[in-house]
Amino acid sequence: MSIANVSRFVRPPDLGAAVAAVRAGAIPVSGGTDVMLHPPAQAADMVDLTVLPLAGIESYRGGVRIGATTTLTAMLGDPRVAAIAGGVVATMLVEVGSPLLRNRATIGGHLARGRLSDVIPVLLALDATITWNDGSAHTQSLAGFYREGRHRTPLIITSITIPEPPARSGSAFRKFSRTAFELAILNCACRLDLDDRAAIAAARVVVGETPAVAASMNDVEVHLAGRPLTPEVIVTAAQMAAAAVPARSDERATAEYRRVLTEVLVRRCLTEIAERLA
Amino acid sequence: MAESPKFTVVGVSERKVDGRALVTGKPVFAGDVELPGMLHVALLTSPVAHARIRSIDTAAAEAHPGVACVLTHHNTPAMRYTTAGQGAPEPSPYDTRMFDTKVRFVGDRVAAVAADTLSAAREAAALIAIDFEELTPVLSIDAALATGAPVIHDEDDCLDVWDAPHNVVSVIGAKVGDVAAGLAESAVTAETTIETQYAQHAPLEPHVVLSHLDPDGRLVILASTQVPFHVRRIVARLLDLPIHRVRVIKPRLGGGFGVKQEVLLEDVAALVTLRTGRPARLEYTREQEFVSARTRHPMRIRVRLGAGADGMLQAIGMDAISNTGAYGAHGLTVLSNTGSKTLPLYNKAPHLAFDGRVVYTTLPVAGAYRGYGGTQGSFALETAMDDLAERLGIDPVELRLRNHIRTGETSPIFEELGEGRKGTPQVITSCALEECLRRGAERFGWAERRARTPGAGALRRGVGMSAHMQGSGIALVDMASATISMNDDGSFTLFTGSTDLGTGSDTVLAQIAAEVLGVGVEAIVVVAADTDLTPFDTGAYASSTTYVSGKAVELAAMRVRDQILAVAGRILESDPTGLGIVEGHIEGPQRSVSLADIGKRSYYGPDPAQIAATASFVPESSPPPFMAAFAEVEVDVETGLIRVTDFLAAVDCGTPINPIMTEGQVEGAIANGIGYALTEEMQFTVRGRNRNPDLARYKIPGAVDLPPMTVMLIDSYEPTGPMGAKSVAEIGINGPLPAIANAVYHAVGIRLTRPPFTPEKVWRRLREAGV
């Protein structure tokens, strides 16, 4: 889709120049698949991030660090990403868009959008941290990044870091949509860390496409902490999630139905984790 | 059943004659052609559902750099016509103007701008100022029929509208016996009301047209159309040109499914070319394809069935109301087919009635869509049959076996319901539906799967089935012709006016010609769908090409064969009646002569004379293909998500001329039907604006979404068809909706009657039912 209102396509010599351009109103472009679909309303410059050395995957403190312009396909093909958290990142990536989109879309561009995402719930469940630059470099939790609405401010995401969960931990992801190549009506990612008595040491229950940006269900996580991973606990947690989810109606689903899906997907994710850890 | 003769080329899965060009990406589609000085045309369409145009100011657009021509109702022909590409006189009302003073749906044409570049044309179109006097939109069948409803067609010059003041386009009825009495006498009755949605064809290639003037000043239109001859006739009339001053060429077509049986863009591009003398290209965007092109008629259909305790049907009553949208294109004929492609299937019932009305709304225009009303009618009838089977305690397959039409039988409906008028009496000359039902059920494992319990967990499985008929062309309406001429190397050129819209019909016709002429398919050059070069054919619709065009090709080839054998007889000094062509040779008593020798002699002598013949064919009947469809579904009762896990179609289409292509027709139609059943729906705001005009939200099935499909081609031979063939393009689409709905009933006990069966809707029904 050729788009109007692109004044210039800037190839920045370095990150500093790119950040300066973005702070001056330019739009950062990585794979471009999302920018193309949401062209600027007024004339704007584009800054090509793919010319910067931001792509690549490396091991980092037992987890992985992924450069912002790394494509989703590159992530999917990387053994370190495949190994992390029992493979939940790879399981999720297969359900994101289509191979044609994943070959072009980058993790940084995806996270910058902050919505319509299967990736974000999983990264939130795994306590990922994000590194970005708005004139100086910052690192913070991905959850904090969205909570503070930073993705709506002028900055350039440079990398995302996913830590490896503790030894006795399980993660699961569920996407619910009418067809395979489609945005989720609702999605859910959960992670449970068990202590040596097989009780839940820490929990992450993240629901996305509510349709707001994905977020942890804090009350549910607190409720789960310290409890044994029994079917009753799972059912209660799922019901709590359904009651607490900030569901809204949109063209894809009603709020009521999203609550029902929340209950089902949380229960299925937790059950899957319980079966895996059993 | 007649003994099937043995064939050499027919019945073989030959490669598509156009396949090589397609897999190598050659520029063979209308949109691939660029001409020097070509203008690009942008359409301005209505943003409101119902309004009168008070004024329209094009001054700024005309002054915009690069603009060559602006068209509105001020400077275009005012005559009424129909966009429906049907034979003349069209059975659709003349209720459309090129550019009207009133708009009747969001997406209705308001103006067109031609400019040097597409972006200039679009920019200029945005500068056109229109003052709309907004009128109340009419957004449903009930709103259209309500007392005091706004009159959508209040103009005084539209033709053939039944009752415009009440928004009724057409009424149609057929009555045999007394349905009320039949129902009263029945031991068991069933009644079902279904309501179908707005759906779109979504061919991968959007409509595109390129017009220009040839060196003699004749108008040449390269169009993505299923009906080149109808385009020529309709455009010539609209633009006041003699028909012979217009040439329409259909190159390769990127799918049609009925949506390209309409004249939607050709008239505009042509008028731009006439006004400017320059080539003009006009192409729908995908959004325009959804908003402004054609759709499937949404219908509300009630079916009432009555049967004796033995399961023999006594009465079938079908009442249907069809929403044709803003214009009546195909309104009457699609609704006729809702009855005529369903009711004859169960011809044992003595009491039959069909009652139909077609209404206008201010929503997108419905048109021809694969299945052509039969799809909607089948859903209602086959859902009611499933219900009746349960009430009778008879297996659904068995109920169909007891009641369906057989070879040698007829139905009064054939005569009562035609294409918007009385039909043609017809005796079924081939029907292997019994084998389709029996062998399909056996291969599918129907009895075992039907006996299985659905399960008690979140995922419940069930199986359902349905039976179907369609037609092969339109009896005593369609006409196809073909010319075959022999070349000097012994090959042949087949000139056919028929339109291959991607189905492979050019290949099928070449195989028929090759079979008769005793050569391989590579010895047939196909020249098709060019109104200057090829003889008339009504076009690709109503499952007509294999049966109607194929018969014309067979007849032409037989005449050419006779001419060849006459020459061969002279050369071989033998009686031609005893001769035949085998693998390019004619064997005489002593020696043989090759087609190459005869071809050369026909050009250069002795006694040179072109060997060629033309034949026409008008079908006297429309022999139905038949199908038994079987579906297995898995219903997630917690979310309402339905997955189709298996689908089998057993099809009687007579001789499959090219078996792989035949299977492909059925598989593609099933995929389209599964989309129609589960996800596809055009959604509208309360103002009548389309909410999902793209393929991200209007969801057609992808490769991951579809189940394994089994297509069984059941042995059958249609004595009136070419080489025993019937047509097969449409019937497959009728199966998924009822078979899936019936399988869902088997799995979870709810009757789904309002497609698409999307998860939230199904979940609500499950909750209501306490599942």
Next chain:
Amino acid sequence: MKIALTVDGVRREAEIDPGECVMDLLRRLGSTSVKNGCDRGDCGSCAVLLDGRAVNACLVFAAQVDGSEIRTVASLESPAGLHPLQFTALDAGAVQCGFCTPGMLMTALDLLANQPDPTEAEVRRALAGSYCRCTGYTKPVAAILTAATLLREARHG
């Protein structure tokens, strides 16, 4: 702005608009096998290989492909004849209207380069963003599996 790229082995220079997409550029340069089915990444008809990976050409800025190598379906045929993906498509009946075919073949080429021995489910997933309205995918999937076998056999001599 001006860019240089390689299209099907031929170096091309082009003056482009900064908002132009690769699909429009390629069609403008004569590569009309790159089909515009939706213009927004939903259908896959415009898929080409960009530096070896299949992408929706409609969703890539031309300004970002300076120095890149693009392959369209026009590059598949060699002097030895059609590529196995092409002739298996013909033999299996995977081509009906053929409008989606160029994009689908390039998507399949990417799949087989990275997964020479795919399962049927993997082929179907690879085609997730490549719509076909004619075939119902049964025959395209079968054709790609056959082509995979032929290519593996050819590689192992």
